[in-house]
Amino acid sequence: MKILFFDIDGTILYRHRWMPIRVIRAIKTAQKEGNLVFLNTGRSKPSIPKPVFRHIRWDGLVCAGAYIEVNGKVIFEQTFDEKCLEGILKIAEKHRIPMAFDGSEDSFFLFAERRNAVKNVAEVWERRKTFHIHKLEYRRNVSQEILDESLPFSECYRMHNYADLFQKGCTKADGIRRVCAYLNVPVEDTVAFGDNNNDIAMLQVAGKSVAMYGAPESLQKVATFTATKKYIGVCQGIEKFILKK
Numbered sequence: 680m681k682i683l684f685f686d687i688d689g690t691i692l693y694r695h696r697w698m699p700i701r702v703i704r705a706i707k708t709a710q711k712e713g714n715l716v717f718l719n720t721g722r723s724k725p726s727i728p729k730p731v732f733r734h735i736r737w738d739g740l741v742c743a744g745a746y747i748e749v750n751g752k753v754i755f756e757q758t759f760d761e762k763c764l765e766g767i768l769k770i771a772e773k774h775r776i777p778m779a780f781d782g783s784e785d786s787f788f789l790f791a792e793r794r795n796a797v798k799n800v801a802e803v804w805e806r807r808k809t810f811h812i813h814k815l816e817y818r819r820n821v822s823q824e825i826l827d828e829s830l831p832f833s834e835c836y837r838m839h840n841y842a843d844l845f846q847k848g849c850t851k852a853d854g855i856r857r858v859c860a861y862l863n864v865p866v867e868d869t870v871a872f873g874d875n876n877n878d879i880a881m882l883q884v885a886g887k888s889v890a891m892y893g894a895p896e897s898l899q900k901v902a903t904f905t906a907t908k909k910y911i912g913v914c915q916g917i918e919k920f921i922l923k924k
Contacts, residue, residue: 681921682862682869683709684719684741684855684881687731689874690891691913696728703734705914709921710738717741717858719851721843721877723781723813724748741854743781743814745846754861758782759812759846766832767815767844768800774825777818783811791818815844836877843877852880870920872913873898889916 683706685691691702706716718740720727727740739749747755768789771778777791780803787810788796789803797803815833817825818841826835826842833844845851851873859866871878871885874894882888883901890902891912899905904919906912 680713680715680864680868681886682715682717682738682855682858682864683917683921684717684851684858684869684871684885685913686851686873686875686878686881687718687720687722687727690872690878692728692731693910696730698730698734699910701911702913705911705917706735709917710736712921714921715739715862719854719871719881721814721845721851723783723786725783725785726781739858741851741858743843743845744849744851744854745813746783746811747854747857749858749861755857756783756811757813757846757849758807759815763832763847764803764807764812764815767829768803770825770828771817772800774821776821776825779816779818780806780810780812781816782813788818813849814846817842817844834880836875836879838875838877845877850880851878852884855881855884870916872916874912887916887920889913889920 692698710716715738718737721743724742741747745757775790778789779786820840821842829835834850836843855869867886869885870887871881872889873882874891879898879901888902890898890905892906892909906915
């Protein structure tokens with residue numbers, strides 16, 4: 680038995696919330712062969728698009744490394760450390776960076792004209808009293824200097840037009856380790872699928888790993904295999920590492 684971990688956006692889900700039927704079939708085939716399939720996403724659970732759950736009965740999910748479910752049971756949850764959050768908020772306030780706070784409920788925002796936006800940093804702390812913050816985002820492109828400034832407080836990953844800020848010790852890779860420890864499965868018996876920079880740690884720790892077609896060079900370098908076809912990289916990876924075709 681192996682455990683397969685899938686990123687969502689750009690890996691199994693594409694524009695207009697489209698999941699290729701071949702990808703759905705491949706994942707279901709892997710399950711029928713006795714393997715477990717997990718989501719491993721930077722999204723919070725409430726923000727996962729419904730089509731992801733409509734077609735596949737997942738064995739579990741890892742959300743931003745800070746919230747983990749196995750067979751519907753929460754086995755791990757961690758809220759962003761107070762001192763680390765304070766450090767990030769000072770940086771965001773200094774540079775007026777729009778932010779998103781992802782967690783146990785719908786995301787809320789700072790320095791942004793969005794629904795669920797708070798007016799100031801003081802309101803962030805007030806929301807934190809009842810909202811479990813799992814992950815942060817800088818909601819625009821930021822300089823490498825700002826990312827370096829943020830590193831003491833979070834794990835930073837530059838994306839297409841924003842940056843993901845994971846908690847220390849709560850990356851996608853840490854999620855894999857915790858799931859494997861809970862299920863008593865060696866990490867070597869895992870396969871990870873991803874498409875972007877916030878998947879690097881996940882692909883590095885997994886026994887086998889698949890980078891999607893067109894993934895950044897940084898991700899391709901750490902992957903065991905890089906897909907050669909758009910939209911069906913998951914199918915190619917499952918055929919190669921699970922079905923051994």
